[in-house]
Amino acid sequence: MRTGFPEPSACPDGAQLLARWESLLRKAPRLRPWVGEMLGQQRVRLVARLEGEAPLAIERTLWEELARWLREFEALPQFAVSAIATTLEAGERDSRDGRAPAGAEEAVLAGSAIPSPERAVSEVEALLSDPAFALAFHCVEVRVRPRLAGALEALPSLSRVPEAAWFGLLHSSAPARPLLTPDVAVALVLRVLGAEWMSLPAESRKAALRLFAANSSELRGAAQLDRLCRALPPAWGVLPEGAPDFAAVSAQARLALGDASRLCNRIAASVTSARRGPGRGGFALLEVNDAAPAAPQELEELSQTARKFVGMAGFRRLLALLR
Amino acid sequence: MVPLDVAATWTRMLSVTAGAPAAIGAPGPATRIRGKAALSWIEGPWLGILDFQGVKRCEREVLDPWLSEHAEPLLLVRHLLLSKPLVDDVFIDLTPQAREAMPEGWRDAPRPVLILAPAGRSRPERRREYLVALSQLRIPLVAGGSELWAIREFDVELLLALAQLADPAERAAFRAALDPSQTRLFDQQLPAARAAVLDDLVGARDEEGAVAADLDGLSSLHPNAHPLALYSAVERAHNRRRAEKERTQFSARTIEARLSARGFPEPGGPCTPAFAQRACAIEPLLPGDLQRLFDADELLAFRGGD
Numbered sequence: 001m002r003t004g005f006p007e008p009s010a011c012p013d014g015a016q017l018l019a020r021w022e023s024l025l026r027k028a029p030r031l032r033p034w035v036g037e038m039l040g041q042q043r044v045r046l047v048a049r050l051e052g053e054a055p056l057a058i059e060r061t062l063w064e065e066l067a068r069w070l071r072e073f074e075a076l077p078q079f080a081v082s083a084i085a086t087t088l089e090a091g092e093r094d095s096r097d098g099r100a101p102a103g104a105e106e107a108v109l110a111g112s113a114i115p116s117p118e119r120a121v122s123e124v125e126a127l128l129s130d131p132a133f134a135l136a137f138h139c140v141e142v143r144v145r146p147r148l149a150g151a152l153e154a155l156p157s158l159s160r161v162p163e164a165a166w167f168g169l170l171h172s173s174a175p176a177r178p179l180l181t182p183d184v185a186v187a188l189v190l191r192v193l194g195a196e197w198m199s200l201p202a203e204s205r206k207a208a209l210r211l212f213a214a215n216s217s218e219l220r221g222a223a224q225l226d227r228l229c230r231a232l233p234p235a236w237g238v239l240p241e242g243a244p245d246f247a248a249v250s251a252q253a254r255l256a257l258g259d260a261s262r263l264c265n266r267i268a269a270s271v272t273s274a275r276r277g278p279g280r281g282g283f284a285l286l287e288v289n290d291a292a293p294a295a296p297q298e299l300e301e302l303s304q305t306a307r308k309f310v311g312m313a314g315f316r317r318l319l320a321l322l323r
Numbered sequence: 324m325v326p327l328d329v330a331a332t333w334t335r336m337l338s339v340t341a342g343a344p345a346a347i348g349a350p351g352p353a354t355r356i357r358g359k360a361a362l363s364w365i366e367g368p369w370l371g372i373l374d375f376q377g378v379k380r381c382e383r384e385v386l387d388p389w390l391s392e393h394a395e396p397l398l399l400v401r402h403l404l405l406s407k408p409l410v411d412d413v414f415i416d417l418t419p420q421a422r423e424a425m426p427e428g429w430r431d432a433p434r435p436v437l438i439l440a441p442a443g444r445s446r447p448e449r450r451r452e453y454l455v456a457l458s459q460l461r462i463p464l465v466a467g468g469s470e471l472w473a474i475r476e477f478d479v480e481l482l483l484a485l486a487q488l489a490d491p492a493e494r495a496a497f498r499a500a501l502d503p504s505q506t507r508l509f510d511q512q513l514p515a516a517r518a519a520v521l522d523d524l525v526g527a528r529d530e531e532g533a534v535a536a537d538l539d540g541l542s543s544l545h546p547n548a549h550p551l552a553l554y555s556a557v558e559r560a561h562n563r564r565r566a567e568k569e570r571t572q573f574s575a576r577t578i579e580a581r582l583s584a585r586g587f588p589e590p591g592g593p594c595t596p597a598f599a600q601r602a603c604a605i606e607p608l609l610p611g612d613l614q615r616l617f618d619a620d621e622l623l624a625f626r627g628g629d
Contacts, residue, residue, distance in 0.1 A: 126508055127341045132334050172532050176347040178442040178476045178523075180338055188343045202358075206536050207607065213533060214609050227607035282334025285480075313504075 134314025168197020349473030351526025377444030433467030
């Protein structure tokens with residue numbers, strides 16, 4: 001078992017880690033050759049990288065790697081570890097590449113999405129560099145934002161509810177679809193622009209969604225309204241007497257989303273009718289529901305947004321497709 | 324190989340990594356209900372059945388090897404054991420990897436079954452075929468009846484693209500066809516897109532919404548009821564409130580209600596004060612939400628008394 005393993009004295013937890021590895025390898029003996037091979041490869045790399053360092057430094061680094069792999073394997077169900085071992089035994093390419101086993105790597109990748117402002121900005125940029133999503137962004141910009149702002153202007157009691165929350169609510173209430181449609185593209189842009197919504201506590205989001213979906217008549221004298229409003233983020237300052245206003249803005253926001261999706265559909269129809277074949281780019285995916293092409297004034301509106309967001313690569317590509 | 328539309332695939336990859344779902348429908352093993360993965364209700368992996376009816380032969384030739392060599396182990400670690408993909412007849416035949424990896428005794432008891440159907444490719448009557456076949460199968464695995472099976476629809480074109488991009492030559496050609504400013508992004512997005520699609524197949528990225536909120540609520544009232552059973556009641560209660568045209572896509576036992584002509588229209592009784600007290604003790608509910616939850620609760624109880 002210890003063949004290839006680093007020197008236990010190099011790590012304070014070496015003996016304990018070794019015992020845990022022994023226990024794991026008893027359950028999944030097919031992992032054994034993979035571990036040996038990985039340790040060999042890592043050792044060669046470390047010797048090259050840490051040339052001149054004390055040998056114990058290499059041993060210590062190997063223990064760190066072993067501890068990390070162990071945590072990943074121990075977190076997996078037994079049948080999954082066996083499955084990975086089976087795959088590895090069959091000469092799975094990932095082990096040849098000297099990377100973690102396929103399953104473990106993906107499992108870690110899937111769970112490692114740590115939100116950060118930099119990541120959010122990069123995601124928005126990546127998404128909006130695509131013409132289909134630049135179009136969806138335009139539709140949010142000219143249909144959702146102005147109507148929402150107009151509705152909120154008339155109801156100052158809701159001025160503390162951030163725009164991102166409305167976007168998040170619109171996205172969460174839109175029906176989920178497994179294919180890309182104009183509705184999905186618009187909802188996705190709302191999701192990205194309303195990323196802040198996801199930082200709210202789950203209970204607050206749920207309460208807001210309940211209120212967002214309600215119609216005004218439901219709110220009159222509702223016994224639970226006080227509790228529902230208390231579950232909203234306190235910073236929003238929404239009181240039970242302001243709940244009908246919340247419902248009114250929600251209704252406007254939903255109408256705006258419908259308008260935005262239809263506009264997206266029409267402009268997508270203009271792109272797809274102008275271009276057949278591969279020139280349509282990502283628009284080939286947008287299912288256009290027999291929409292009439294966009295009106296000239298709608299295309300002019302698009303040009304205006306493109307001029308406003310001149311640095312957005314997606315708009316340049318979109319306009320080129322429409323030419 | 325199937326010709327790959329680079330721009331379309333790239334658009335789809337970007338959308339999925341930004342959060343658009345590549346599969347939706349009933350809960351999967353990783354869908355979280357009341358903060359817990361659906362997997363935790365019954366110990367052991369779920370059975371996944373990919374339905375390739377409607378998928379072209381040339382597409383299957385790409386998907387089949389990729390599934391067994393690449394995707395299946397990654398679905399195994401996501402608690403989904405696969406049966407061989409369906410083409411026409413609905414039957415269950417575990418893959419060799421699933422047979423080897425399944426826990427002892429797993430096949431001898433009812434297990435949650437997730438049918439993964441290609442979105443936009445299935446015929447409407449296919450759902451009836453699932454129902455008939457799974458009702459007639461006399462194996463312990465499906466003895467839970469429709470209580471324990473449901474459907475998730477997935478984007479088969481994206482799956483196909485990912486399968487092709489697993490091939491180094493295809494990947495290099497795709498990369499070369501991209502705008503040079505996006506090649507580095509592609510290198511980052513490809514593994515992320517693959518992980519996202521696999522996560523979507525098992526429900527790991529399912530997001531909140533009205534159905535999810537009701538599912539949480541009903542689960543709080545019936546903590547031991549399996550998420551698939553709860554989902555079917557919630558889905559049916561939501562369908563009652565939809566226009567006839569919108570009541571076409573069912574993922575759970577609602578299919579059964581519809582096909583048995585017991586289904587629609589389904590008048591529900593008024594919410595009782597006792598139920599209102601019980602439900603509102605858990606979370607504040609407006610009258611419309613409360614009535615919908617009551618309907619779902621009644622449907623669940625009705626099924627329990629079958």
